Amino acid sequence: MTEFFNGIAPIAYEGPDSPNPLAFRHYNPDEIVMGKRMEDHLRFAIAYWHSFAWEGNDPFGGQTFVRPWHPQDRMATARTKADAAFEMFDILGQPYFCWHDADIRPEGDSFAESLKNFEEIIAYFEEKMSIRKVKLLWGTANMFSHRRWMSGASTNPDPDVFAYSAATVKTCMDATMKLGGENYVLWGGREGYETLLNTDMGRELDHMGRFLNMVVDYKHKIGFKGTILVEPKPQEPSKHQYDHDAATCYGFLQKYGLESEVKLNLEQGHAILAGHSFEHEIATAAALGVLGSIDMNRNDYQSGWDTDQFPNNVPEVALAYYHILKDGGFTTGGTNFDAKLRRQSLDAEDLIAAHVGGMDICARGLKAAAAMIEDGGLEDALKERYAGWDSPEAQAMLNSDFDTIFEKVNSGAINPAPKSGRQEMLENYVNRFV
Amino acid sequence: MTEFFNGIAPIAYEGPDSPNPLAFRHYNPDEIVMGKRMEDHLRFAIAYWHSFAWEGNDPFGGQTFVRPWHPQDRMATARTKADAAFEMFDILGQPYFCWHDADIRPEGDSFAESLKNFEEIIAYFEEKMSIRKVKLLWGTANMFSHRRWMSGASTNPDPDVFAYSAATVKTCMDATMKLGGENYVLWGGREGYETLLNTDMGRELDHMGRFLNMVVDYKHKIGFKGTILVEPKPQEPSKHQYDHDAATCYGFLQKYGLESEVKLNLEQGHAILAGHSFEHEIATAAALGVLGSIDMNRNDYQSGWDTDQFPNNVPEVALAYYHILKDGGFTTGGTNFDAKLRRQSLDAEDLIAAHVGGMDICARGLKAAAAMIEDGGLEDALKERYAGWDSPEAQAMLNSDFDTIFEKVNSGAINPAPKSGRQEMLENYVNRFV
Amino acid sequence: MTEFFNGIAPIAYEGPDSPNPLAFRHYNPDEIVMGKRMEDHLRFAIAYWHSFAWEGNDPFGGQTFVRPWHPQDRMATARTKADAAFEMFDILGQPYFCWHDADIRPEGDSFAESLKNFEEIIAYFEEKMSIRKVKLLWGTANMFSHRRWMSGASTNPDPDVFAYSAATVKTCMDATMKLGGENYVLWGGREGYETLLNTDMGRELDHMGRFLNMVVDYKHKIGFKGTILVEPKPQEPSKHQYDHDAATCYGFLQKYGLESEVKLNLEQGHAILAGHSFEHEIATAAALGVLGSIDMNRNDYQSGWDTDQFPNNVPEVALAYYHILKDGGFTTGGTNFDAKLRRQSLDAEDLIAAHVGGMDICARGLKAAAAMIEDGGLEDALKERYAGWDSPEAQAMLNSDFDTIFEKVNSGAINPAPKSGRQEMLENYVNRFV
Amino acid sequence: MTEFFNGIAPIAYEGPDSPNPLAFRHYNPDEIVMGKRMEDHLRFAIAYWHSFAWEGNDPFGGQTFVRPWHPQDRMATARTKADAAFEMFDILGQPYFCWHDADIRPEGDSFAESLKNFEEIIAYFEEKMSIRKVKLLWGTANMFSHRRWMSGASTNPDPDVFAYSAATVKTCMDATMKLGGENYVLWGGREGYETLLNTDMGRELDHMGRFLNMVVDYKHKIGFKGTILVEPKPQEPSKHQYDHDAATCYGFLQKYGLESEVKLNLEQGHAILAGHSFEHEIATAAALGVLGSIDMNRNDYQSGWDTDQFPNNVPEVALAYYHILKDGGFTTGGTNFDAKLRRQSLDAEDLIAAHVGGMDICARGLKAAAAMIEDGGLEDALKERYAGWDSPEAQAMLNSDFDTIFEKVNSGAINPAPKSGRQEMLENYVNRFV
Ligand SMILES: [Co+2]
Ligand SMILES: [Co+2]
Ligand SMILES: [Co+2]
Ligand SMILES: [Co+2]
Ligand SMILES: [Co+2]
Ligand SMILES: [Co+2]
Ligand SMILES: [Co+2]
Ligand SMILES: [Co+2]
Incomplete structure (x- = not known):
């Protein structure tokens, strides 16, 4: 016994409302x-x-x-x-x-x-x-x-x-x-x-x-x-x-x-x-x-x-x-x-x-x-955002080459439309949990 | 002719002492x-x-x-x-x-x-x-x-x-x-x-x-x-x-x-x-x-x-x-x-x-x-600093393993002596050239 | 009506558990x-x-x-x-x-x-x-x-x-x-x-x-x-x-x-x-x-x-x-x-x-x-930490001069003993409220 | 004598071309x-x-x-x-x-x-x-x-x-x-x-x-x-x-x-x-x-x-x-x-x-x-840049008030024309000296 920690008992979990500075209010090992x-x-x-x-x-x-x-x-x-x-x-x-x-x-x-x-x-x-x-x-x-x-x-x-x-x-x-x-x-x-x-x-x-x-x-x-x-x-x-x-x-x-x-x-x-x-x-x-x-x-x-x-x-x-x-x-x-x-x-x-x-x-x-x-809110948002990549066409494009892709783009078949990245809504989402 | 650069002649090399703001004082392409x-x-x-x-x-x-x-x-x-x-x-x-x-x-x-x-x-x-x-x-x-x-x-x-x-x-x-x-x-x-x-x-x-x-x-x-x-x-x-x-x-x-x-x-x-x-x-x-x-x-x-x-x-x-x-x-x-x-x-x-x-x-x-x-001053200093690594013993050590090296160190055969890194002297050296 | 915000109703307070992204969960103006x-x-x-x-x-x-x-x-x-x-x-x-x-x-x-x-x-x-x-x-x-x-x-x-x-x-x-x-x-x-x-x-x-x-x-x-x-x-x-x-x-x-x-x-x-x-x-x-x-x-x-x-x-x-x-x-x-x-x-x-x-x-x-x-936890801690300054002696010292203070210190009457600043305990205290 | 600096003689000024690491090449106290x-x-x-x-x-x-x-x-x-x-x-x-x-x-x-x-x-x-x-x-x-x-x-x-x-x-x-x-x-x-x-x-x-x-x-x-x-x-x-x-x-x-x-x-x-x-x-x-x-x-x-x-x-x-x-x-x-x-x-x-x-x-x-x-190049440039402020009119304006100034500006008498700040030319100027 070093006596250094004299008088400090093992820390117990006492729940979020405990005002005890030497208690766990959130860490509950068996939870x-x-x-x-x-x-x-x-x-x-x-x-x-x-x-x-x-x-x-x-x-x-x-x-x-x-x-x-x-x-x-x-x-x-x-x-x-x-x-x-x-x-x-x-x-x-x-x-x-x-x-x-x-x-x-x-x-x-x-x-x-x-x-x-x-x-x-x-x-x-x-x-x-x-x-x-x-x-x-x-x-x-x-x-x-x-x-x-x-x-x-x-x-x-x-x-x-x-x-x-x-x-x-x-x-x-x-x-x-x-x-x-x-x-x-x-x-x-x-x-x-x-x-x-x-x-x-x-x-x-x-x-x-x-x-x-x-x-x-x-x-x-x-x-x-x-x-x-x-x-x-x-x-x-x-x-x-x-x-x-x-x-x-x-x-x-x-x-x-x-x-x-x-x-x-x-x-x-x-x-x-x-x-x-x-x-x-x-x-x-x-x-x-x-x-x-x-x-x-x-x-x-x-x-x-x-x-x-x-x-x-x-x-x-x-x-x-x-x-x-x-x-x-x-x-x-x-x-x-x-x-x-x-x-x-x-x-x-x-x-x-x-x-x-x-x-x-x-x-x-x-x-x-x-x-x-x-x-699952973040994961769902991610899935939705990248959903375009799950199509066979997108995967085929990814595995093709510049000439093939160029033909399609130059023909006017592709003209990307920006979609909201929804950053603030996702930040608000996180704040529901913290 | 756009006239935008009107009156600005091609820039010539005039040497370090030229006060002309539109002359090269150091860039001399053919030098x-x-x-x-x-x-x-x-x-x-x-x-x-x-x-x-x-x-x-x-x-x-x-x-x-x-x-x-x-x-x-x-x-x-x-x-x-x-x-x-x-x-x-x-x-x-x-x-x-x-x-x-x-x-x-x-x-x-x-x-x-x-x-x-x-x-x-x-x-x-x-x-x-x-x-x-x-x-x-x-x-x-x-x-x-x-x-x-x-x-x-x-x-x-x-x-x-x-x-x-x-x-x-x-x-x-x-x-x-x-x-x-x-x-x-x-x-x-x-x-x-x-x-x-x-x-x-x-x-x-x-x-x-x-x-x-x-x-x-x-x-x-x-x-x-x-x-x-x-x-x-x-x-x-x-x-x-x-x-x-x-x-x-x-x-x-x-x-x-x-x-x-x-x-x-x-x-x-x-x-x-x-x-x-x-x-x-x-x-x-x-x-x-x-x-x-x-x-x-x-x-x-x-x-x-x-x-x-x-x-x-x-x-x-x-x-x-x-x-x-x-x-x-x-x-x-x-x-x-x-x-x-x-x-x-x-x-x-x-x-x-x-x-x-x-x-x-x-x-x-x-x-x-x-x-x-x-x-060659910097390169020489580098060579000298790493010279220890050029020996066959050092290379053999580098290609050996922990057990081999441990034996030697633990026997007391190796006790490294710090040497100056000479940073300020090298910085001074550089300042001779800039 | 610009129609820009079409379909977005005035935001209401719905309480912390509302999953509605367009509701207040904490801002309740009249609270x-x-x-x-x-x-x-x-x-x-x-x-x-x-x-x-x-x-x-x-x-x-x-x-x-x-x-x-x-x-x-x-x-x-x-x-x-x-x-x-x-x-x-x-x-x-x-x-x-x-x-x-x-x-x-x-x-x-x-x-x-x-x-x-x-x-x-x-x-x-x-x-x-x-x-x-x-x-x-x-x-x-x-x-x-x-x-x-x-x-x-x-x-x-x-x-x-x-x-x-x-x-x-x-x-x-x-x-x-x-x-x-x-x-x-x-x-x-x-x-x-x-x-x-x-x-x-x-x-x-x-x-x-x-x-x-x-x-x-x-x-x-x-x-x-x-x-x-x-x-x-x-x-x-x-x-x-x-x-x-x-x-x-x-x-x-x-x-x-x-x-x-x-x-x-x-x-x-x-x-x-x-x-x-x-x-x-x-x-x-x-x-x-x-x-x-x-x-x-x-x-x-x-x-x-x-x-x-x-x-x-x-x-x-x-x-x-x-x-x-x-x-x-x-x-x-x-x-x-x-x-x-x-x-x-x-x-x-x-x-x-x-x-x-x-x-x-x-x-x-x-x-x-x-x-x-x-x-009042933070304010109390502050009061306690600076309490020494509230004494008449401390105030007198503060209003005196170097020579007066020197005499006292040099006589050995003053030898400050460091006290914990308790930073982590105060940080933990804040975390009880946020 | 501590012998710590043994062998290091007082540092002398030897001029810019000296390769001696323990000589002054620029600091010449009496210059x-x-x-x-x-x-x-x-x-x-x-x-x-x-x-x-x-x-x-x-x-x-x-x-x-x-x-x-x-x-x-x-x-x-x-x-x-x-x-x-x-x-x-x-x-x-x-x-x-x-x-x-x-x-x-x-x-x-x-x-x-x-x-x-x-x-x-x-x-x-x-x-x-x-x-x-x-x-x-x-x-x-x-x-x-x-x-x-x-x-x-x-x-x-x-x-x-x-x-x-x-x-x-x-x-x-x-x-x-x-x-x-x-x-x-x-x-x-x-x-x-x-x-x-x-x-x-x-x-x-x-x-x-x-x-x-x-x-x-x-x-x-x-x-x-x-x-x-x-x-x-x-x-x-x-x-x-x-x-x-x-x-x-x-x-x-x-x-x-x-x-x-x-x-x-x-x-x-x-x-x-x-x-x-x-x-x-x-x-x-x-x-x-x-x-x-x-x-x-x-x-x-x-x-x-x-x-x-x-x-x-x-x-x-x-x-x-x-x-x-x-x-x-x-x-x-x-x-x-x-x-x-x-x-x-x-x-x-x-x-x-x-x-x-x-x-x-x-x-x-x-x-x-x-x-x-x-x-004097930098000081001249500064004087020229702020020259407008040296006129009695500018000083009078500075010592007047918002209503007075407003009348003049609103009448159309003042419409400022931006002038180059010449930063790069001034930086080049400095580089002529360092
Ligand atoms: Co700002
Ligand atoms: Co602001
Ligand atoms: Co400092
Ligand atoms: Co300092
Ligand atoms: Co670290
Ligand atoms: Co670490
Ligand atoms: Co850049
Ligand atoms: Co770049």
């Missing part, structure tokens, strides 16, 4: 939505990094949080941190969590020592998980914080860093498998460039493609059954990140023969930084067959960096889940809260309330999305 | 740069649309320009417009021009009538070109201005619009071939969506992929030897455009089997709107093997729409040409001024001066780029 | 909110320009709408347009409307002829208003569309344009007063610059300050009892607009001695373009004592231009009304829908549904805001 | 520009924080730099840091430097201990300055890094933090005066809000206004002859910063009666983040009479956070100095390099080269600006 338990739809995960490793620093200020597991550079406090984490999992009751290696273990003086630390904590996790239902949604390697990664991991100009990265990911994949993780994620925060002046982009892309192929090979070698996921982000900390957005990643996967082996982990904040809406990124990945999992958070629309705030806008979240449900819902993926407190939110209660609020927002979004799917 | 005439490097083209079809309208205001070829909805003024255009080509002496069908001919009451108008003007162009050296860099179809395209061209929910688009592109490809055009361009300003709520993205992408395959088939059928180019832009007028940026287009081309048939026409302003630098888009296309041609202009960095201004920043333009030269320079591509006057720049002299200034900026940029290539 | 009728809180107005004058053009395409009042360059169709407008007012039942002179009358060949046209339409409006309850929220002058304003109105380098602007505003103020308008608005779309290179900013600001003083003088001279409002926008169509945002306008008003004579008309879309949230602009104007009225719409968060869409996000709208209610609610101001259909929304039904949806969103936002005010 | 030494125009300052206190951290990674003065939390290394700083000043020969208290001294366990540390270092500086020509351009207080400031300094909801801030600024003003500093700067990085939900904006603004009045009172009390400067920035680290941009600050200064006591320190990067060009901010401050000093750097145009890079674009820098020279040039202000290395630029040589490059860029910009002023 059936479209024939499935809400928990099994949403598959919530807590991110170890933001909740337990981050100390409140920002680019203009240092640590604001004071935690029982500080300082984090020793094994004893790493265990205290794990104790606190699992206490929070008990309080929130969410089914999953996620980590980077660097979140959970102190860095050692050598690779081997870091690995030893890591494996000890993984064993400690295993023990804790054995008496709880909480599972690992995914593991990942932090290959951006230590100065060795300052110029990238697999795309580093120094082959030694590529090697160090390969060895690191191997150990993280091993640990993920050991803990029964359902996915393995790669986020390439420094796989990109600060300036094109010192960058050989073609060479770096080839190295990154080769690295990802090694990941896939290793997955098969060890028999990992989870999904390999890449998380797009356009920039920050780098000026340009190669995994820019869903469409860019898809082109990359194709180039290196990986589009059937790797899927995407999409984050709301990264979508915004790339100039897209979250539903755009989800719909794009779905259309391209690579939708895997989501990092749920929200980016401030007026801030040009990754704010990783907890989601709080139901209409937006509803559209995200609408596209996820249309794609068939999550399989190995889930809803990971890649979200952090504001650095002024100092208290344990803030950390719990933030997750409770986020889970409620997602529950409301999911229910609204399901209601729209069950009502 | 040899890296073994080739400057004109043959830059391959300047004038865009018919901005210089002759646009009337000065913006979203909050109507026509500001008063031109001898107004109103533009009749064949007689279309001919006057052509007269003026070729008079400007004579004044500027640039080797190429470009058009959309809708720039050069009035819309008819039917497809057939529009085509008749178009063909008459193409014949009129042919006549004019027969006595001049000016050539066609590329033709393209305007499939975004008329209300029939309001919901897209090849991605329209109405198959009749797809058909109308196919017939239109066929006629524009025919005309391009007839005039000896060296490329054919597609820009999909409304191939995208206003709202995902009424859009079937997967279906629309498939239609767009099919359409582009038809373009390529037709090219081969008629024996057109030019390059098919797609011009990326992230948005505007649509909320989202499928041809978002170079990397997105590359993914699209791969998905529809077109990456060896189609190249990209990259525009500075579109790069900026997509959150990239121009050199980023060029370097990306080069790395992916799809760099074709450029639309030179500049976007205001503080305006969130496509401002299509004339380029005026030598350091930026130099980096663009640096990456073009590194890729081997243009083959069928060129430097098209997709740039328009500010709507307050009412006079014929403004139109000439704007192009003179743009051509000079490009000439300075090209010379600086060539000097950097000849000096 | 009492915080002791006042909902209609009297919201004070909805319809904008003549977007609904009746705009033809669906965008920067890349022409007219998409086909209306009985096209073409708009003659008096007969101006009357048909007015008929349609008042028919829509009858259908929607909103209490107010707004216009620019150029929306309602064709431009004449001279100032005098334009004025004659204008006065005839104003008389036509008067007649229509005499048999209806609909009133004028505000009038304004369009001094940005015609080419004469291309370089600004009151800030034009040509004093003749200043004069033309003064005469124009005089006639619009006269007409506003004649129709019983409750405010007069100025939006300076071209009061700014395209390039600093040709701009004398100090001189232009002085001219604009002088002009606004003339407006205020004229108001007093004619005994207009309404409020003079300035509408901030940061840019577009100009690169920079002097009335950038609320804080900038406040500085301008102070500089020219107008801060007690002029208030602000704040638009959601303009707030977004200026890098602010809508509630920021409202809270800022309220804090500075210059909150007047709002232009309700929404800007697309991913589009860098003014999209003027209908509002559709309740959580955002609720925060806007929260700050308006905290400021005491509207007096002469109101909620003007400065919102337009998407250009693909061709039908009369789209126009009605868009307003119905917008009015419902505002009604939901208002009710949520009122509930938060009545519950 | 006369517009009758004044270049050094006296530019008044360069080095920023202690970026060059000596920052360790290479970014939001996703820790320290990359390894310096002899690390760790920085003790007095001995603070002295080593000062040694290195003055060695760099000797190498670069720039006339000024700048600091925050927290850059130069370790934080103590109490206010008094921090002050003791601070005063010891100030004395150490005094000693070093006594044998050198380098002077203090300005001092400032870091009231954003330590957790006590997490909710603001003068705008903190806790009056104890206001008090701590007042005491802190007093000591920094004392030290600035002691060292002969020519200005005192306030930057309010956390004077703003993270969320409006927990913020009383009106109250916070009043506190900030009161605080700034205390600063001015204290200045007069101690007889400090320098200028009080406020540095605008729109956001980051806060979501909103009250000192948003030049125009906002001007409104604030007026509201609290300070517009004749306080001037602005403008930063390129902050201008960009506020959606402005740097020359816009300078021209605005000049037009409002509050231009004080500049923080020269550059923001990446594609990154939405403050990148604080060294300037490297001559055309942009030239326009900045053009407006500074038009305003009469610096008096107490100067050109402070608020610029930091990229975190991959690890070497001492990078630090020197970055400043050399920046100083050269500024020198080129200054010379270009001076040449444009001496040539």
